[in-house]
Amino acid sequence: MWLWFYKLASPPYAYAIAARWRPWLLWSALILMVISAYGGLVLAPPDYQQKDAFRIMYVHVPSATLSLSVYVIMAVAAGIGLIWRIKLAHAVAAACAPIGAWFTVLALATGSIWGRPMWGTWWEWDPRLTSELIQLFLYLGYMALRSSFDDTQRADRAGAILAIVGVVNVPIVKYSVVWWNSLHQGPSISKLGAPSIASPMLWPLLLMMLAFMLYFAAVLCDRVRAEILRRERNASWLASVAAGT
Amino acid sequence: MVTLAEVSHSLSTTAGLEVRGLHLWRGERHLLRAVSFALQPGELLQVVGPNGAGKTSLLRCVAGLIEAESGEIQWQGAALRTNRDAFHRQLAYLGHINALKAELTALENLRYSVGMRRQVSLEQTQATLARLQIAHCADLPARSLSAGQKRRVALARVILSGASLWILDEPITNLDVDGIACVESCLAEHLQGGGSILTAAHQPLLEHHPQSRSLRLH
Amino acid sequence: MEPGLLQIVMLVVARELRLAVRHWDQVVQPLIFFVVVTTLFPLAISPSLSELRNIAPGVVWVAAMLASLLSLESLFRPDVEDGTMEQWALSGQPLALLLLAKTVTHWLLTGLPLVMMAPWMGTALGLPVSVWPVLAGSLALGTATLSILGAIGAALTVAVRRGSVLLALLVLPLEMPVLIFGARAVDLATHGEAVAGPLNLLAAMLLLCLALGPFAMSAAMRVSME
Incomplete structure (x- = not known):
């Protein structure tokens, strides 16, 4: 186990592994996305209250979930790098940040688009959107x-x-x-991605979340490879990799 | 992997400072390449080399201000990484900048900086200032001192700290001929008392002292 | 004889106080800034006290937050630039404790006067006298938390040239919960409602910052000094 850990932490090995995993992650993410998009946009019935507007949650909810979990992954990777002095962990943390920021922007944009028909405004100081905005900061x-x-x-x-x-x-x-918002208005009737949703709506959502995670992993592989290239540009192993291809 | 030769070697040098295979990169530059040396009590090691050879970086690295990429620094047989505070209590470091507050007088500066390490009496402080020929500067704010006088106050801090290892980066910058002679006598006295000194300077210090060696960086 | 930790802390505090006396203008400036920023709002919005009363808690809190940020920008910079911080890092004493002592002294010199000034500014914006204790109490707990969060940011950005905008960008998002609880507590008090909840939360955040903040400060400072 530890041996594997140390092996993985070595840049040449991680560089090769990331290259090998990337296509599998990317293709499975794309296939799952197509399936769940079909399930969410075609098979799922319209919501009795929100009509077809609820369908944007198939992008919004996975993005919002990832914006938070990518931050946690980034902090854990950074902590590992700080404590055990593993350079690869720092590279992973650095690679996570822009991806997470884009998921946050996506969650904000889709939330705002959803808000237009539901609230009648592009922006509402709703707790979800507000904490998403602070997350972006x-x-x-x-x-x-x-x-x-x-x-x-x-x-x-x-x-x-x-x-x-x-x-x-x-x-x-x-x-x-959440506390701040609860003082100003009653519990909102029009929540995006309510926990109690019907199963024909739910399975595409869960599948889409999985697809987004796989897509994140694929993009992370690319970004980590780029980080490794940038950091190790003077290392001898890279010269031999470049000569081999 | 520790070979027998290394074990016996490290046993023989437990009293002092030992640096083995130090590597340091600064940005793109591989500044220190496998620097190794040992410093025993009573010895002075002078790091020499052209500008940009990494003299200051080596001193800061040994003092524990910069983390080395690889290599081992040992103080009294224990790795620096594991007993940093104990090492720092026996270390006096003088950098390029004097670490003096312009608004405080020389005496106040010394009281606040030396006071972190040990209690010294006013008489001791004044005697040290007199030894460095700046007794008249004691109650002047550091702002009004000349560059050479400031350097001497900073050296007074090193002497008063009571540390056994001195790391001095260009200690005689801005000093006149008298000042250099005065500092050299202080250094010799420190070596006499069993202390050790690691220094970097453009001019040789204590050139003819029997315990003085130099280390060349390229 | 080696000095004890308490003596070291007293030494840091004494040094800071002496420097503050010789540089009293730097102590007063954040306070003036606080008053000036608060004055902007009636000019920008309306001279009517009944209108201002609704936004007064938020205005006082935002102004206090900005004043705290402004004063923290120069918390460590002079000591890092003149080499004092290197000496602290090499003193063999816990750097986290030294930095905490410095931050606490800084709060006593800049945060506390602000806390005492705030009720007057609140009154000028139409807040009733009955909310003075809540306003001062929430600011006392809150600005102390802001000082520690700001000190972490200041230690991270001290080696960066022109780090003041960066400091604001790093620290303000972290400080938002303090603003929410602090301003809400004052708001609740003006409407005569219970304020124990948000004040307890402010106190909890202060304790969390006191417990963990110094370690983040010293780790950040060691990176900045390389």
């Missing part, structure tokens, strides 16, 4: 801090500290925003 702060250091290793460690402080803060943000 956390990603932007992390990326801004990283890019302000010239030295990759210092960027890695400074970013790791911020990611860990941020991940401790995330549940506090969620809770405070």
Whole structure:
């Protein structure tokens, strides 16, 4: 187990593994996306209250879920890099940030599009959207801090500290925003992605979440490979890889 | 993997500082390549080399301000990484900058910086300032001191800290001929008392001292 | 003889106080900034107290948050630039404790005057005298939390040139829960409702920051000093 862990943590091995996994992850993600899109957009009946507008949740809910879980993955990777001094973990954390930020933007955009017919405005200070917005600020702060250091290793460690402080803060943000919102209005009738939804609507959603996760893993493979290339551009193993292909 | 030769070697040097196979990158540059040396009590090691050879980086690395990529630094037989605080209590570091607050007087500066390490009396502080020929500067704010006087106050901090290992980066910058002679006598006295010194300077320090060696970086 | 931890803390506090006396203008500036920013809102919105009363808790809190951020930008910078921080890091004493002592002293010098000033600004915006204790109490708990979060950000950005915008970008999102609970507590008090909940939450956040913050500060500072 430990041997495997150390082997994986070595850049040449990780570079090769990521290249091998990527097509499998990407193709299975695309196939699942097509299936669940068909299930969600064609097979599922329209919602009795929201009509066809609810269908945007098949993009919104997986993006919102990933925007949070990618941040946690990033913080865990950064923590591993900080504690055990594993460079690959830092590379994974650095690769996670832009992907997570894009999922957050996607969740915000789809939430806003959904809000137009439901609320009559493009933006409502709804707790979900507000905490999603703060989540985006956390990603932007992390990326801004990283890019302000010239030295990759210092960027890695400074970013790791911020990611860990941020991940401790995330549940506090969620809770405070919900509390803040509950003071101003009663429980909202028009929730996006309610927990009690009918099974013909539910299975495409769960499948779509799985597809999004696989897609994330595929993109992560690409980004980690790019990070490894950037960090190891002077290493001898890369020269032999380049010569071999 | 530790060979028998290494074990016996490290046993023989447990009293001092030992650096083995230090590698350091700064950005793109591989600055330190397998730097190794040992420093025994009573010895002075002077790091020499052209500008940009990594003298300051080596000193900061040994002091524990920079993390080395690979390599081992041992103090009294124990790895620095595991007993950093104990090592720092025996270390006095003088960097390029003097670590003096412009708004505080020389005495106040010394009280707050030396006070972190040990209690020293006012007489001791004043005697050290007198030894460095700056007794008259004691109550002047650091802002109004000349560059050489500031350097001497910073050296007074090193002397007063009571540390056994001194790491001095260009200690005689801005000092006049008298000042250099004065500092050299302080260094010799520290070596005499069983202390050790790691330094980087453009001009040789204590050139003819029997315990003085140099390490060349390229 | 080696000094004990308490002596070290007292030494840091004494040094900070002495420096503050010699640089009193830097202590007063955030306070003036707080007053000026608060003055902007009646000018921008309306001179009518009945209208201002509704937004007063938020205005005072946002102004306090910005004043705290402004003053924290220079919390560690002078010490890092003149080499004092290197000496602290090499002193063999716990750096987390030294940085916490410095931050707490900084709060006493800038946060506490702000807390005492806030009720006057609240009154000027139409808040009733009855909410003074809640306003001051929530700000006391809140600005202390802001100081610690801000100090982590300041330690992370101290080596970055022109790091003040970056500091705001890093720290403000982390501080949003403090703003929510603090401003809401004052808002609830103006409507005569119970405020124990948000005040307890503010106190809980302060304790969390006190317990974990110093370690984040010292780790960040060691990275910044490389």
